[in-house]
Amino acid sequence: MRAFCAWCVAEGKPGDLGEREPLADPSETHGICWRHRLDSLAAVLKEGLPDAEPSIGFLIVVARTRQDLFEEVSEQWLSVPHVRVVLDRRHGERRAHRADVHGDRRRADRRTAPVVFDDGRHQPVMVLPIKRAAVAVEEPVGAGRGEAPVAETAPPRERFREWIVASRAITQGTVPSMLAERDRWSARAAEAESQLSQARGDLEDLALTLAGLHGRNDRLTRQQTEAAQALAAALRHMKRAMDLTNLAQGE
Amino acid sequence: MDTRRQVEEWLQHSRRIVEDVLPGLLDERDELMRRALNAEDEVTRLTERAATLRDELARSKSEHEALLRRHTEIAESMGHAMAQLTQVFEPMKRMLGEAPPSS
Structure with a gap:
């Protein structure tokens, strides 16, 4: 029987997949290329x-x-x-086509x-x-079955391909991730430094306000001390004046 | 350009990337990380310092208000004292027949 790829046929292409068993059957069958x-x-x-x-x-x-x-x-x-x-x-699929070997008790090819x-x-x-x-x-x-790793025994083409895969993982995964991480730290540093600048400004304002308030409080305290001293002096003068008045009245 | 030269130039370029650009990128990332963490620590320290100053400011404001109240009381007391002093001087003025000192 002759096989055709249904997808190819749908696209208007021949899609011929060749002969399939049973070869004596002239009908068509469909599959996928x-x-x-x-x-x-x-x-x-x-x-x-x-x-x-x-x-x-x-x-x-x-x-x-x-x-x-x-x-x-x-x-x-x-x-x-x-x-x-x-x-x-x-x-060459030796086991699959060894028609001259009868009673082969080995198990079927698992890769079929x-x-x-x-x-x-x-x-x-x-x-x-x-x-x-x-x-x-x-x-x-082959790893873990006593065979040498592919990287050491494979032909140059395959080793090159492995190297490309590893390099691509670095260039398309690790490096962009590293760049993204650097960008994240850059943004975080900029944000933190902006907050730091703001915090320094706030602290400076607070310190100035506090210094001004301390100054006013000191001035008030000084004025009050002076006022208390003046009041005490006035009271002393008043007492003396009263004593003099009493003395004069007595005379 | 022949293949060998092309490959050699590519190798040199790749070597520059691997030996200069990538380590530079890692150093830059580490430096940014250090800057960010230092700045964050400093922000924490300054925030705590600001909180302490705010507490101190609140205390100073309370003290200032108390001082202002006391100031008012002292001014009132001085007014009373001056009034009493004037009352004391009046009989003296009459008795002595002369004006009290202006001071």
Whole structure:
């Protein structure tokens, strides 16, 4: 049977996905091509993953014979969280096609794509849902299983890609965050220095007012002391005058 | 421009960013942080000092009002004393037949 991408067909494109089993069946079937599948993944991620599934990520696997596509897709998905683009590490699907091996008791290939349209035999790009830990750059594939980290053993292209991802995290995450932090401190410093200037002005006004009031109080106290002394002197004079008057009256 | 030269120029530019601009940015952030925290501490200290001065100002105002009241009372007392003094001088004036001292 012949398969067509329903999205491509809807856009008026041929959307031919090639032959599918059963090959003897001449009818048509529909699926989705890898480009529209990536579009669909982008739309899903744009909407955001459900909060209940924080560990879900996606692996975009590119056929190792399609270096051109790997570069294109890597560039496109470089800074998208939850997604990692890798080259297909499998070599020729030996276990899947070893028809001469009978009674193979080894368990099935866990990397088998869940749907036929994501099968690497038919399309050069596959999208696989995985646990998010495997997507993290900080946890290279093979870590913890006795294999050397990707950063040391991977080919230059992949190491370069890892470096780009790390650099992009710094330039698009850490540095802008640092700049924003600097701006926040700058605004806080300006605000605090403005308050400080205001507080200094208030304090100066208060000190001047207080000094003026102290001066007036001192002057009042001095005047009152002088008035009390004058009053005492007047009373003494009055008493003396009364004594003199009494004396004169007596004479 | 050939690729090698392009890469070398990019490397030099990147090195300047990494060795000069980024550390400068971090230093600037640290300096701003220090300035902000110092200014905030100083504002706290001055605010406390202002509160103390306001208390002192309130006390001085009360003292000033008390002094003004006392001033009024003293003025009234002086008025009474002068009136009594005048009363004392009147009989003396009559008796002595001469005017009391003007002072």
